[in-house]
Amino acid sequence: MLTLRDITVRLGGRTILDGASATLPQNGKIGLIGRNGAGKSTLVKTIIGELEPDGGSVEMPRRARLGYIAQEAPSGTRTPFEAVLEGDTERTALLAEAETCTDLDRLGDVHERLIAIDAYTAPARAARILVGLGFDEEMQGRPLDSFSGGWKMRVALAALLFSEPDVLLLDEPSNHLDLEATLWLENFLKSYPRTLLVISHERDLLNTVVDHILHLQAGRLTLYPGDYDSFERLRAERAAQAAAARANQEAQRKKLQDYVARNSARASTAKQAQSRAKMLAKMQPIAAMAEDPSLSFDFPSPNELRPPLVTMDLAAVGYEADKPILRRLNLRIDPEDRIALLGRNGNGKTTLARLLARQLQPMEGSLTFSPKIRIGYFTQYQVEELPANSTPLELMTRAMADKPPLAVRGQLGRFGFSGNRATAETRTLSGGERARLALALVTRDAPHMLILDEPTNHLDVDAREALVQALNAFEGAVILVSHDRHMVELAADRLVLVDGGTAENYDGSMDDYIDFVLGRNQPKAEVGGGKPAEPAKKPAGLSRDELKALRKKVTEAETRMKRQQAQLAALDAALADPARATGEFKGLAIGELGRRHAAATAALEEAETIWLEASEAHDTVMGKVA
Known part of the structure; x- marks a missing residue:
């Protein structure tokens, strides 16, 4: 059992956690949620001892093992397989002791313990976890330094899962994962036998895995039973109750104020008026449930273009002249198409997105764009590379140099940057605000086609819902790469599977694809056959x-x-x-x-x-x- 008792943390003169308290159920699966900047990561750092609280304490059983991912990704000449096996430090130490121990009694204890912790089945378990997170047999044997930072973080996650700590802490574990690995992780966590505390903004993960929601708001913690949907219902009920109590209090306040105003000057009622004035002074206002008024996405509408926007005929694309990553691409994109690109990381989703964004040229075949098409392309790199000392107003003014100040302000306002937020330095913005700013910049000229590569990594649950609504209202085409299947299901009406060196329409639903990924059935689309992709089947006579x-x-x-x-x-x-x-x-x-x-x-x-x-x-x- 993990108990947080009156935790207070102040950073930079600001109170982040203010007497936060909660008792987490043993072997419970708890989703820690809160708006961007609420202090979730600060709370986790306090739990693991990286931050010393200004007040309060973190309590858990003495021998309980706490597990979390270190900020530095593993590196060196070790392989992912070796790094994961080393994640179980007890097993590693016992195996080393068994090699050198000469005390027969102690050696017997060591082997007994190795059997108790299933040490001899560990290699198979490690391999299964790595496969689930996207490492095939060849990748498991490569040195860590041959992988990108994102893949190294997957190794760190695999090692942590393999070690099976008594309290498992995960901070946005799906940020470095594709949809396929995210689905595997959800299934793994559902059956995790010990306590899990996970920070996540993935609605599906919060509904599939967790049995409690720990809500961090205004520095305080509230524990709700159930999944995220249950939390939303309970929060709505509490909001209604708070609104009712606040209204009652306001009515009582007005009565007291009226009595004091009418009776203070009269000697016969002055004493009663003074008494009511004291009551009024002691009355603590009931706070309204906080909402974020700046939560806003509103994509500008493009002028109409005749279809098609894009056509590909046996196109090939890659980064080296003689090594295309994708071949025989036969795709057509029309205005108002909503397309989600599926497939594991490394299969070529981002390469296809860059081809559509005109950042890459086809090596073979043909690629034709509508002559007047405007394209907006969003990636995580744009969020990370925003100049730290600039303001949203300065960045948008430079990007819209040919537009009047009113148009610049209008574009910023579409994404919640009005008033002081427009002139705040970028380094002071939250991750969600930076993502909104990047989206504002890439859509400044009202693109006909919007390409979004993992747009949700910095967004909380409410911001993701706002983005889905904005995409559904957008009047141009959308190409979406996302591991958030809730967003894919709500925002896409056509699926394209990038696999086997090509990309073809997937003639099935997201449910079909999820079943396929989890091994419950076979895909409904044949991929890599070289034939032109057919549009998703529609009832005869149904027009666009x-x-x-x-x-x-x-x-x-x-x-x-x-x-x-x-x-x-x-x-x-x-x-x-x-x-x-x-x-x-x-x-x-x-x-x-x-x-x-x-x-x-x-x-x-x-x-x-x-x-x-x-x-x-x-x-x-x-x-x-x-």
């Missing part, structure tokens, strides 16, 4: 405009559902206390409030029915129904 209308119907129904849910929440609060009703419900009788509530409930049910029917129809069109 009809598809667009279907997608729009789903989005409109979702909007109606959210609006009706908000109205029901306001009506529930008004029915609980009509005196604090606001807006259109203020002054209404209980009977009228009840009639409004019934109408809103019926409207919500109708919107849910429309959404369900439209979603099923859309899924059928895009191959989700056989």
